[in-house]
Amino acid sequence: MKKIFFTIILLSGALATSCQKENNLNDQTYGPITISAVTEGIDNPVTKASTAYKYDVLWGTGDKIIVKGQSGSDTFTLTGGAGTTTGTFTQDNSVTLSGEVEGFYPVSIVSGTSLLWPSEQDNLQVPPMYCKTSITGKTEDFSFRSLGAMLQIVLTTTDSDITLSSIRISDATKPLSGAFTVSGGKAAMTGSGKSAIVLNTGETKIGNAAKYFNIAVPAGKYDNIKLTFFTNNGKGVAMYSTTMPEIQHNTVAKISL
Numbered sequence: 001m002k003k004i005f006f007t008i009i010l011l012s013g014a015l016a017t018s019c020q021k022e023n024n025l026n027d028q029t030y031g032p033i034t035i036s037a038v039t040e041g042i043d044n045p046v047t048k049a050s051t052a053y054k055y056d057v058l059w060g061t062g063d064k065i066i067v068k069g070q071s072g073s074d075t076f077t078l079t080g081g082a083g084t085t086t087g088t089f090t091q092d093n094s095v096t097l098s099g100e101v102e103g104f105y106p107v108s109i110v111s112g113t114s115l116l117w118p119s120e121q122d123n124l125q126v127p128p129m130y131c132k133t134s135i136t137g138k139t140e141d142f143s144f145r146s147l148g149a150m151l152q153i154v155l156t157t158t159d160s161d162i163t164l165s166s167i168r169i170s171d172a173t174k175p176l177s178g179a180f181t182v183s184g185g186k187a188a189m190t191g192s193g194k195s196a197i198v199l200n201t202g203e204t205k206i207g208n209a210a211k212y213f214n215i216a217v218p219a220g221k222y223d224n225i226k227l228t229f230f231t232n233n234g235k236g237v238a239m240y241s242t243t244m245p246e247i248q249h250n251t252v253a254k255i256s257l
Contacts, residue, residue, distance in 0.1 A: 005220075032090060032242045035142050038144065059085070075107055105129040115181065125214065128146070147218075149250065150214055153212065154255065158208065167215070168230070171223070217247060
């Protein structure tokens with residue numbers, strides 16, 4: 001899956017987390033289900049008083065979603081709409097699905113009956129996405145929204161010959177990755193301790209020109225954040241914050257360093 005940023009000004013306000021679908025009057029019968037899945041961008045309605053960063057998620061070739069219901073679960077593979085926010089997904093195994101279901105993307109966040117926020121990411125990471133709806137026929141509409149938020153770190157430096165290899169983010173008391181549940185359409189972390197997220201930045205040269213790094217994080221208030229920047233020679237520089245604003249659900253939060 002690819003993504004596109006449109007920077008306007010600074011963050012904020014969360015979007016509603018409901019997931020809607022059009023009614024389908026066809027009776028559910030055994031056989032493959034086709035889903036038209038829309039990804040709703042991380043954004044906030046632009047007003048005179050407040051504007052926001054916009055982050056569009058585009059479906060990509062080979063993408064899969066997983067749909068879980070009371071009768072079981074099945075994966076669906078993208079068969080149309082690559083490069084757009086509306087993709088057509090075809091059921092992989094014809095598991096009978098009906099009634100209220102939950103959809104998740106990417107499938108890697110689902111581990112058996114558990115949900116796991118990714119602890120290792122790269123700069124192409126998309127935030128875990130979710131849809132809750134009902135299946136009544138063989139053709140369904142799903143609308144996916146982010147379970148968390150995107151933290152965008154903008155780095156510049158006057159030093160020369162600095163090559164960044166990774167960024168680690170953690171909080172002294174709150175988990176940023178690992179087990180979570182869904183509450184009100186957003187991720188609610190259930191783990192304890194200070195589980196971190198490590199962003200693999202590759203061999204990225206840092207200089208006067210701004211470099212942008214994107215980390216998918218659970219929304220929330222983090223009161224003791226630690227950011228550690230590791231260079232390709234194994235050295236690290238740590239920065240701390242006890243005054244970081246609350247990261248609102250379904251927004252892009254920006255830190256300039």
